Amino acid sequence: MKCLFEIREAGVRYGSADVLSNASLKLYESEFVAIAGPNGAGKSTLLSLIAGLAKPTFGQCLFEGHPAHGWNRREFARRVAVVLQTEPTAFPFTVSDVVAMGRLPHATGLYENGKDTVAIAEALCAVEMERFRHRDFRTLSSGEKQRVLLAAALAQEPQVLLLDEPSSHLDLEHQLSLHRRLRELSGKGLLVVSVTHDLNLAAAYAERIVLLKEGTIRADGPPSEVLSADLLEAVFHVHVKVHQRASGQPWMLYGE
């Protein structure tokens, strides 16, 4: 399997605070990786490092052998799509305007061509938002916005999909369908990296979990290895009871 990202002893310092330190990680195509950890553990920082949006203060973050931060932005965006938390916008863009913005890295002119139109329609269909394509983006609910932002990333037709808490505003049905879709995409060869707080969803769908605490990687491996009661209690300071599904994946109950 081809290694896409290689992060070598990378750290990020804001002011005098090390928000991420000494992180080493390799990410391969066809993987579905979940990044988990408490608030302020450095999950989003790690994601922006991978997305080339933050520059490592120490160490390196390489994408296909070159520093992610130093890539030509357009070339990088043709390969890597990022969905950050909901984007507020002051202006009346329609849902399809927002999704169309995902096509900019592939743009050949000022207007969308036939290929763009197809990609936009398919992406809207994939998140079940095609009915809303003429709606003002600002009038959507948080969950609907999240689905539109995912559609914009899908329209980008990337090899790598990076997501920051993509299901935080989704209802149960859409949480499951999102994760099913992410697993499908990784099955098709995409590298999917998702920051999440929902360990049960991560356990059920991701093949690999990276657990962060206080800016360092505490564990990295398949859910059955990473999600042990002792480690989770040490990282999250809650009591955790780990059960096993019939399929072998762990599922957890939390309590005081």
Add this chain to the structure above:
Amino acid sequence: MESETLGVPRVSHGSALAFCFLMLVVATLAGIAFGSRTLNFVSAMQGLSPDHEILVELRVPRTLLALWTGGSLALAGVLFQALLRNALATPYTLGVSGGASLGAVLAIVFGWTAFAGLSAVSLAACIGAGAVLILNVVLASNRGRLSSLSLLLAGITINSICGAAILFLSSLVGLLKSFAVTRWLMGGIDAPDYSTLIWLTAVLAPVCAVVFRYSREWNLLSVGETWAAARGVSTSKMLLVGCLAGSILTGAVTALTGPIAFVGLIVPHALRMWLGADHRILIPCSFLLGAAFVALCDVFSRTILAPVEIPVGVITSLLGGPFFIWMLSSRRGGVS
């Protein structure tokens, strides 16, 4: 279904462009046809004095300058609103008009009249606008990178410093010069030489083309800098391009007319309510409608109290303000 079109009425881009172009044609014809004196077109065409001179040396160049002024200001407004992600930004937010005004006021106060055949006031205004632009970019860049927030802060600060300097200067000079300063600050359109118009066109036309060319980039930047960067836009470079382009558009016309309020705010806002936020349609329509708006306001400024002329900047606000309020209140919850 109503729920699916909520907020953004759909108008085809073609009909929107056609409407704005029609407005431009109407405004141009009105600008040529009406003035403080009734024009006899037959004798003007036959080259008879004074109708011929009024048409060729006054009405036509004045209307052309009004069109360029309105188009440039509306375009700069749309651009700065996108870059600063704020629908209340105007062509003057980044301080260019403050610099231009300070330059012009200096020229008036020190009594400079002409330099190398050019109007010293316009020339000084251009230099002032350019100086402010450079100062703004230098102040706003942090290790070679620009951010919209720092541009905004630098612009607002420079604007108020220039404003204070203008008040200081006009408090020192006599009544006559002080009146000339006030008159300049009101904004007004006078018939320019054709050579000035040619220069103006040579500077503004390529800038307008560049602004239109990057419409998709403005779309992304108007959502957010990270959003744009993650989709392949070189945000720092595009902020610089946008800041330069908008400042040139604003500075060049302000040097000739003085500040003209409201065009850069009202025209983009009205169009956004009507057409949505896609800059590929917003930019050409803003240019056409802004041009038409100022040309029409200029007709009113010449005719309402003829032969007395009301400064066009006063007309744009007096006519534009109530119209804008009516437009906002006719849409429930439409202030956005």
